Amino acid sequence: MIDKTKLPTVSYDDMNTMHYEEADLINDLLAKIEKGSDSEVTSAVEALLAHMQKHFEYEENMLKNRGFGMFDIHRSDHNRIMGETRMAYMNWRNFKEREALREFIEDEFMEWLNLHIQAMDSVAADFLSRLEDS
Ligand SMILES: [Fe+2]
Numbered sequence: 075m076i077d078k079t080k081l082p083t084v085s086y087d088d089m090n091t092m093h094y095e096e097a098d099l100i101n102d103l104l105a106k107i108e109k110g111s112d113s114e115v116t117s118a119v120e121a122l123l124a125h126m127q128k129h130f131e132y133e134e135n136m137l138k139n140r141g142f143g144m145f146d147i148h149r150s151d152h153n154r155i156m157g158e159t160r161m162a163y164m165n166w167r168n169f170k171e172r173e174a175l176r177e178f179i180e181d182e183f184m185e186w187l188n189l190h191i192q193a194m195d196s197v198a199a200d201f202l203s204r205l206e207d208s
Pocket residue numbers: 089093129133191195
């Protein structure tokens with residue numbers, strides 16, 4: 075399980091809410107990997123992918139066409155993890171290897187999420203907070 079209180083926070087509250095929701099889905103997936111059926115694991119990965127899509131579209135829609143200089147690099151960092159998570163999903167569908175899926179989530183995905191929030195979302199949050207203050 076991951077401790078969502080340890081996730082980095084940003085200066086824009088709705089983004090934090092989105093990240094906490096994602097952490098809840100990650101914990102649900104880890105619980106299903108631990109002791110759910112194969113189809114429950116599949117559904118939990120699908121729920122995570124759907125939430126990632128919503129999370130990334132939400133941020134990109136707020137940032138695009140507003141002169142945010144890091145838009146392209148931010149979006150491509152979303153696209154990269156989306157591609158890797160879809161790949162992990164395909165591997166799960168094909169091979170049903172729980173350990174490989176758990177490692178992907180606990181190591182690669184969580185490392186990405188922590189770094190992305192610190193390096194990309196925090197800058198985006200400050201930009202959005204400034205826009206709304208002015
Ligand atoms: Fe985010």
